[in-house]
Amino acid sequence: MKLGVLFSGGKDSCYALWKASQKEKVVCLITIVSENKESYMFHTPNIHMTELQAQAIGLPIISMKTQGEKEKELDDLKNAIGVAKELYHIEGVVTGAVESVYQATRIQRICFDLGLWCFNPVWQKDQVELLYELHESGFHMIIGGVFAYPFTEEWLGRIIDDKTITELKELQKKIRINPAGEGGEIETLVLDGPVFRKKIVVKKAEKNFDNYAGVYEVKEAEVTGK
């Protein structure tokens, strides 16, 4: 089955892409670039990196902008998926939805309206297990954004490795944060992994942080051989 993956460049969509590639044929990535940083539907930090990630992965990408108005952004998503159907003849869409019923139901409805299958391979997956599986499978992930107490500026750009996962687990126990950021506490950026033919090297980045919220904004990066 030919599939398109809704791709934000974060760990969940990369994991979904990896799973889908093992079982079906992924033919394109689909990205929505939202101008609304508060979007309930779309990941925004470092979304500009998806073009480079697609290059490193070796898949074409359909990238479309939305103003990010609630519900109207769904029309933009539907249009992007429609373009993927027309250009790449996709029969289904893969998402990285983990727990958000809000996101999942809206994408399910769009797919149903377009006569497409909808797959959510990360659905309801244990968050800590997901982080370990990604790390142990060779995904190179960094924290691209933090949006809640107690995350400080030092978390920005940090590599997600065993030490980081242990600290996230401790924060989960202490103050009940979601360790994989499903509650929007953190956003991630994937630079390499089993689905990448080449890897991404960040050359220059800026940390913009204020009051327990900030973004590690990649200003310059390149695709290089592994």
Add this chain to the structure above:
Amino acid sequence: MVVDTCYKKDSLSSDEFVRPIVQIIRNSGIKDVDVKHFTEMTDTAGLDAYSHIVICGNALMDDEYLNKIEFFRWIKSFNGRILGICAGMQMIAAVFGSVPLEHLRIGMNSVEIVGEDSVLCNKSFECYELHSKAAVTPEDFIRLAGMKDYTQAFKSRDCMIYGIIFHPEVRNQWIIHNFFS
């Protein structure tokens, strides 16, 4: 045991509809959970080894299982407990003689349980529904929840067979814990 009703064995859909159920069962203290694809349910002799079977749901576009009722005939002869979720519920109803209705639902909806029941013991709750077809309550079954001609949950009058159209892995894991307790 958990029965996978997805379009093929080890499919991409099984990560969404089977893995979460297996995880909930393991979290309830049962470590050995066997998973079989519905097309493997031809040798019913070995089923006596199981006390509980959950038949999982599948994707909205998946209708492969609907024309393969012969792989679900074991439901009638199995002596233990059965819980059918969504497509699983539809197949229980089909084996007992009723035909699924076209009925699209995507998202959170309310459930009101009628009467007392040990598995569906909460009187009212929100549930996650994802289906394009719904089961009709067969004869010899009691409707536990629903409205007009739409059934959200039923159980057999004679044996421990339950059907729920919604997905308990989302916000209603207690149903699976109750089913196994």
